[in-house]
């Protein structure tokens with residue numbers, strides 16, 4: 275079956291070499307907006323917290339989620355969040371964190387800041403999983419297309435695949451062709467992944483695909499990535515002809 279791929283409007287940056295800009299209202303922090311307005315309260319962006327600079331204390335009306343890409347930070351209750359952690363806070367959670375040795379985060383914000391306040395009981399409001407130690411189970415969002423495609427659910431909807439979770443493509447795995455009705459955003463944490471236009475995403479790449487994207491992805495090496503899916507997607511075809519595999 276022929277599929278009309280669509281990756282128009284894709285934004286892609288590697289956090290290891292991005293051009294850091296001042297974080298709005300906190301100019302001692304760095305940020306790189308991938309999908310964001312002029313303010314960092316709703317979007318998908320990179321954030322760099324230098325050593326001994328506290329992260330802003332805030333709450334958000336909907337969701338605050340991030341992946342620790344490098345370094346570590348200590349949350350309000352003393353829990354150390356380390357590289358590889360996926361962190362999800364319930365809506366409205368107020369907390370603050372300190373990056374004693376510096377850290378880099380990939381933030382996924384769906385809501386608006388509601389201001390400052392006292393931290394809540396984070397043990398109830400926060401979920402944390404590290405991709406290096408997570409257990410995986412079959413991914414429910416797409417039909418099986420060959421080698422296993424797995425997930426570790428953090429805040430995912432198994433019926434629509436919307437949410438925030440860790441994805442493991444086993445070596446040789448590929449996703450069925452599908453169309454996104456909302457944004458699909460991810461980063462590559464291990465291995466690499468090739469998209470339907472032949473672009474290979476490598477460790478450190480952070481990618482935002484807009485609504486209307488139509489694609490299929492596959493990997494020879496295996497891959498750990500993140501699912502940050504806003505809006506359901508629909509499977510178009512399982513029996514598509516895939517481009518040549520990556521040369522690395």
Ligand SMILES: [Fe+2]
Nearest residue numbers: 452454458489
């Ligand atoms: Fe997708």
